[in-house]
Amino acid sequence: MDAHQHFWNLQQVEYPWLGPEHGPIYRSFEPGELEPQLLAAGIDKTVLVQAANSYEDTEYMLSQAERFGWIGGVVGWVPLMKRREAEEKLKQWTKNPVFKGIRHLIHDERDPDWVIQGEVIEGLRVLAAYGMTFDVVAVFPDHLKHVPLLAEQVPGLKLVIDHLAKPPIAKKGWEPWAEQLERAAQYPDVYAKVSGLNTAAGDDWTAADLKPYIDFAVKTFGAERLMFGSDWPVAIMAGDYAQVWCETNKALESYPKADKEAILGGTAARFYHL
Template identity: 35%
Template sequence: MSTIDAHQHFWWMDRRPHSWPPAARATLDTDYTPDDLAGAMAAAGVDGTVLMQSLNNGDETDEYLDLADATPWIVGVVGWLPLRDPEATGRTLARLAHRPKLVGMRHLINFEPDPHWLLAPEVQEAVGLVAAAGLVFDAVPNDAERFAAVLSTAERYPNMPVVLDHLARPPVGGGDEAAWRAMIDRAAALPNVAIKLSVGLDVVLAWRWRTDDVRPFAEHVLARFGPARVMAASNWPVSLLGGSYGEIWSGIADIVARFDPAAVPAVMGGTCRRIFRLPALS
């Protein structure tokens, strides 16, 4: 069974500049392309990836889909849709309906000043179109209010798979662990919600990857969601702020294998393949 990285990025800074926190610029303010990842993937034993949107920008989605068509090991793309405008969302979904590698969508809700942005009636109407199209709704909530909005959306659309990124921002290195565990437990109670075993920008900005630091949070997620709703993911190249691709991927594999060796096939590829309905690797 193939191993799938459920979350990675590419970007070309001269095409679409990103705005990184000052502490991240030395590492992230440069191009990252398939050629930069392919060797590290091969060394880590990763067979394919899901390419994740990095900007709320439709042109980036088109570019990623073209890139996926030219790169067999990019087995899925999570793009962006203009959710504030249901009519535009519908037109875009119709235009992209023939692109089989479009498997989900994500809007960076942390960029929206209103923490309840996702719950606006027009946004929820557009999310309904995403659900009807059979796409995954991918989310990276950065606080409790946005997290609650994502879970409310999952409750409203129980047939739409909802995937939470980066262990839902665990307090690695200190923080309100009880509040995080309570939100994880609420999320795990919803059968259409899954989660990625990865770490996000806010965590790696202040912390160097140590597998044992992540282990208790990952084990809580594995225990609550079960392997059928947890997927391994690198968040490369953002993850380079905390460690190398190989270091992080081997750490994730170690966490899963020690928790339950029988969970390895699902978490390291099977869950991602099933939830994102990925086409077979060619």
């Protein structure tokens, strides 16, 4: 299972963060392009994750999920700063069984502490009341440190740290990323995605570059709270889908079968209620 992938259509939805400077990903990416790559990797379900802080992006994703049964879940968006409006949208969208959770592009906010504002915390409490999950775009070093506070302030909310918070792989860096990740892992409702690591590693990366960071995540979270994601199509900025899948599997090959099965599907199925 792929617990983190995206689609975007530049003709239907605005993506303020995406421009020509993003090179190969500055175009539309839709299910027909990903489907053969999933089949080649033997992946039967994916979780489709928001790419814009807008209703239009969520509606677009839900429409794709109606057409392609292998999209097992959609992580959309509601305005967490506006509690009542967020609740109205959640009332609507949670009637759709494929709608699983929320994400906000917090790393695009000017305020690095945006996610711990009182209004946002109130919005996250509404999310928890509806049994929805929250994907944390915890781009290191600004956001990972907030995860323990979110876990404490919003009990019962299932949180997942996207991309292991983008560890400094290219520089072979370690602290304070490791200490912050370890602290976040102390909260049982906090999970993490083994995703987006190839673009953190830079060019000419291999499983050997990823393995120390994956090993540390397994040590701190356990396989039962880790899930694989391709981060396609962002992944093509440093490789391709097949390379991400194969090299991640190589990095996991020494682990027991049960651990590999958890990271490569079981954890995501439980977390997102697929």
